[in-house]
Amino acid sequence: MIRHHRIEARFVTEVPRDLDSGVLYISTEYGTAVHRCCCGCGQEVVTPLTPTDWKLSTHGNTVSLWPSVGNWNLPCRSHYVIRRNRVIEAGPWTQGRIESEIRRDKAAKASYYSQQAAGDASAGAQSTSHDGAQVPEIAGGWLARLLRWLFG
Template sequence: MYLIKIVHRLPADLEDHVVYVSREYEVAALKCACGCGHRVNLLLDDGHKVEEQDGRAHIWPSIGVWDAPCRSHFWIQNGEVLWAEQWSEGRIRAAMEAQALRHKGDIRTPIPWYKKLWTALMKFYHWG
């Protein structure tokens, strides 16, 4: 079962079955669910969402570990790993290229006002 641990900065060494979340830096990290030990870093402002339900992790959309030999693809829901379908090399390449373009700023997806408001309220009231 994956649990959430809120941290200021992500640690160098990760424990098994722990999702480390730095809300300040909008990043999260965990070890790959397959057990290979590969470190998976998630940029929370790049589409991944991490929530805590009774201490258990919930992450969406799915996590594709395309930079590791295992090529794992999974979701974490209510602390449990749910395996997703394997992607083709073409689909992986297209997704990685789209992500690289987003990071370069070539594709800008505006954040809706209600999401900005929700984020501000979450930070103000220290929810989540």
């Protein structure tokens, strides 16, 4: 059960040692958001802001964090979404669904970072499209797949 139904966004350079409940500390410098679990258990929850983890979006004076926060490693096992500073309780997940998501997450990270490494290795490389035009080599992601489909 969720105790904190609203969360205040605070943009900080460094996350403080002592966290206030009901506050989402956001450090863009370190690419992370940290808060005390919204169920009220008091546990610290860290959400890395990376291409393969969470995304933070701002809407005027409010923030949203996506995907949901699933605290599967905490005793409370709380699950919620932060949307426009509101904390919305989400349904519980089975152990099987949690394990499936962990596998999907690991595969997504492996794919993303291997594509980044390949892109770094071939930076500036050119390839030839089916009509003979030179196009830059693109590492990965949906845009890269679209460009390869269009020009490959």
